[in-house]
Amino acid sequence: MDSTPLCNLHFVFIPIMSSSHLLPMVDMAKMFARRKVKVSIVTTPLNSIHFQASIDREIHSGSPIQILHVQFPWAEAGLPEGCESADTLLSMDLLSKFTVAMDLLQRPIEELLQNQSPFPSCIIADQSFTCMADVVDKLHVPRIIFNGRNCFFLLCCHILQKDKVHEDVSYNEKFLVPGMPDRIELRRSQLPGILQPGTDLKLQACREATREAAKKAYGIVVNSFEELEPKYLEEYERLTEHKVWCVGPVSLCNKDDIEKGSRSKRNSSDESKYVKWLDSWPARSVIYVCLGSLNRVIPEQLIELGLGLEATKRPFIWVLRGAYGREEIEKWLLEDGFEERVKGRGILIKGWVPQVLILSHRAIGAFLTHCGWNSTLEGICAGVPLVTFPLFSEQFLNEKVVVQVVGNGVSLGAESVVHLGEEDKARVQVRREKIADSIEKVMGEGKEKEVIRETARNYAAMARKTIEEGGSSYNNMSMLIKDIARFKMPKKM
Ligand code: UDP
Numbered sequence: 001m002d003s004t005p006l007c008n009l010h011f012v013f014i015p016i017m018s019s020s021h022l023l024p025m026v027d028m029a030k031m032f033a034r035r036k037v038k039v040s041i042v043t044t045p046l047n048s049i050h051f052q053a054s055i056d057r058e059i060h061s062g063s064p065i066q067i068l069h070v071q072f073p074w075a076e077a078g079l080p081e082g083c084e085s086a087d088t089l090l091s092m093d094l095l096s097k098f099t100v101a102m103d104l105l106q107r108p109i110e111e112l113l114q115n116q117s118p119f120p121s122c123i124i125a126d127q128s129f130t131c132m133a134d135v136v137d138k139l140h141v142p143r144i145i146f147n148g149r150n151c152f153f154l155l156c157c158h159i160l161q162k163d164k165v166h167e168d169v170s171y172n173e174k175f176l177v178p179g180m181p182d183r184i185e186l187r188r189s190q191l192p193g194i195l196q197p198g199t200d201l202k203l204q205a206c207r208e209a210t211r212e213a214a215k216k217a218y219g220i221v222v223n224s225f226e227e228l229e230p231k232y233l234e235e236y237e238r239l240t241e242h243k244v245w246c247v248g249p250v251s252l253c254n255k256d257d258i259e260k261g262s263r264s265k266r267n268s269s270d271e272s273k274y275v276k277w278l279d280s281w282p283a284r285s286v287i288y289v290c291l292g293s294l295n296r297v298i299p300e301q302l303i304e305l306g307l308g309l310e311a312t313k314r315p316f317i318w319v320l321r322g323a324y325g326r327e328e329i330e331k332w333l334l335e336d337g338f339e340e341r342v343k344g345r346g347i348l349i350k351g352w353v354p355q356v357l358i359l360s361h362r363a364i365g366a367f368l369t370h371c372g373w374n375s376t377l378e379g380i381c382a383g384v385p386l387v388t389f390p391l392f393s394e395q396f397l398n399e400k401v402v403v404q405v406v407g408n409g410v411s412l413g414a415e416s417v418v419h420l421g422e423e424d425k426a427r428v429q430v431r432r433e434k435i436a437d438s439i440e441k442v443m444g445e446g447k448e449k450e451v452i453r454e455t456a457r458n459y460a461a462m463a464r465k466t467i468e469e470g471g472s473s474y475n476n477m478s479m480l481i482k483d484i485a486r487f488k489m490p491k492k493m
Contacts, residue, residue, distance in 0.1 A: 018086035077101035092421030142218035181231035190396035219243030296324035308435025383460030
C-alpha cells in the first residue's frame with residue numbers, strides 16, 4: 001500500500017451466526033488484516049471455535065487481527081443450550097427465536113464497540129443482522145454492509161422491488177426481468193422470500209426497514225469479482241449510486257492445504273482420509289456433491305440424487321449432512337443396499353467437510369451444488385464445471401449466473417424454491433435420469449463438454465489473478481481502505 005497511514009484504522013466485522021455468512025466474512029477480515037489494517041471480528045465463543053486456528057495462524061504471521069466475543073443469549077431467547085448458529089437449528093421453527101437472540105445482542109455489541117481502542121474506523125456488518133444498523137449509526141462511523149450475495153442478485157432485486165413485474169404473473173409463469181444486461185427469465189416460484197409478495201405485515205415491515213437501512217449505508221462490499229459479472233456491477237452502481245467494492249473471491253485467501261482445511265474446522269480427523277481417497281483417483285474424475293450448510297432436502301429427493309450418482313458409474317463424494325429426514329435416509333441407505341453398491345467409488349459424508357480443500361483437489365471433475373453463493377464462487381475458483389440444483393433463497397438467481405452469465409455449468413432443471421421450514425410441502429423436483437444425464441454433459445469426452453470445462457478453467461484463472469496485487473479485487477480493497485482513511489481525516493482536524 002502507499003503512504004496513506006493505516007496504523008490507526010480499525011475495521012470491525014460483524015457477521016450473523018451462520019456458516020455461510022461467517023466463513024466469507026472471516027476470510028474477508030483476514031484479507032484486510034494482511035493489509036495491516038487492525039481488524040476485529042465480533043462473534044460468540046462457540047462460533048469462533050471453528051475458525052480460531054485460522055485466526056491464530058494469521059496472528060502468528062503478523063496480521064493485526066482479533067476476535068471479540070459476546071455471549072449468545074440462547075437462554076433468554078428460549079433456544080436450547082449451545083444453539084448459537086443458524087445451521088445448528090434442529091428445526092426451522094426455532095428461526096424466530098434465533099432472530100430474537102440476535103436482536104438481544106444489540107446492547108452488548110454496542111458496549112463492546114464503544115470501548116475499543118482504536119475506536120472503530122468503519123464497521124462491516126451483515127445486512128441480515130438488522131439491529132446492527134442502529135448500533136453502527138449511533139457510533140457515527142461508516143457502516144458498510146455485506147449481504148453475502150453477488151451483483152447479479154443486487155441488481156435483480158433492485159429492479160424487481162421497483163418494477164414489481166413479478167407480482168403480475170402467476171406463481172409458475174416465466175417472466176422477463178426488465179433492464180438486466182442479459183435476457184434473464186425467471187419464474188416467481190424461483191424467487192427468494194424477500195421478493196415474494198406476502199401477507200405477513202410484520203415481515204414486510206422488517207424487510208422494508210432492512211432495505212431502508214441498506215440505502216443509508218456508506219457502501220456495500222461484495223464477495224464477487226468484477227471480471228465475473230462486470231455488466232451487473234456497472235448497472236447496479238449506475239441505478240443506485242451505491243458505493244460497491246467487489247473484493248472476492250475471498251475463499252482464495254486460504255492458499256495452502258492447512259489454511260483450506262482450517263478455514264472452518266469441525267472434524268479434523270477425517271480431513272486427511274478424504275484427501276487420501278481423492279489422491280487415488282485420476283485428475284478430474286470425481287463428482288463432488290454438497291448442498292450447503294442449511295439444506296433440508298426431503299428424503300425422496302435425496303434418494304433420487306443418490307440413484308442418479310449411482311447411474312453415472314463415476315466416483316463421487318456426497319455430503320449428505322442433514323438432520324432433516326435423517327431416519328428415512330439411514331433406512332434407505334441400509335435397506336436398499338446403496339452404500340454397499342457404491343462401495344469403493346462413492347464416499348458418503350453425514351457431517352461437515354472442508355469444502356474448499358476438497359474442491360481444490362486435482363481429482364475433482366465436477367461440483368453438483370445447491371448454488372449457495374459461497375459454494376458457487378468456491379466452485380468457480382476450483383475451475384470445475386458446476387451442475388446446478390438450487391434449493392432456496394436466492395439460489396435460482398445464482399444458477400442463472402452460472403448457466404447463462406458465466407457459462408461454466410449445466411442446470412438440473414429444478415423449478416421452485418423450497419423455503420426453509422416449508423419442506424413438508426416439497427416434492428421431488430429432479431429425477432435420477434436427469435441427474436445422471438446432466439453430470440455426463442460436463443464429464444468425459446466431447447467438444448461441448450470441453451468448452452464448458454475450458455470456461456470453468458478460464459474463470460478460475462481470472463479469480464486467482466483478481467485477488468493478487470494489481471488485480472481488480474486487490475485494488476478495490478485498497479480503494480476501500482483509502483476511502484475510510486480519508487473519511488477519518490476531517491474528524492481529526
Ligand atoms: N461448507 C463447508 N463444509 C460443508 C458444507 C458447507 O465448508 O460440509 C461451507 C462452504 O464451503 C461454503 C458455506 O459452507 O463456504 C456454505 O455457504 P453457501 O452460501 O454455499 O450455502 P448455504 O450454506 O448458505 O446454503
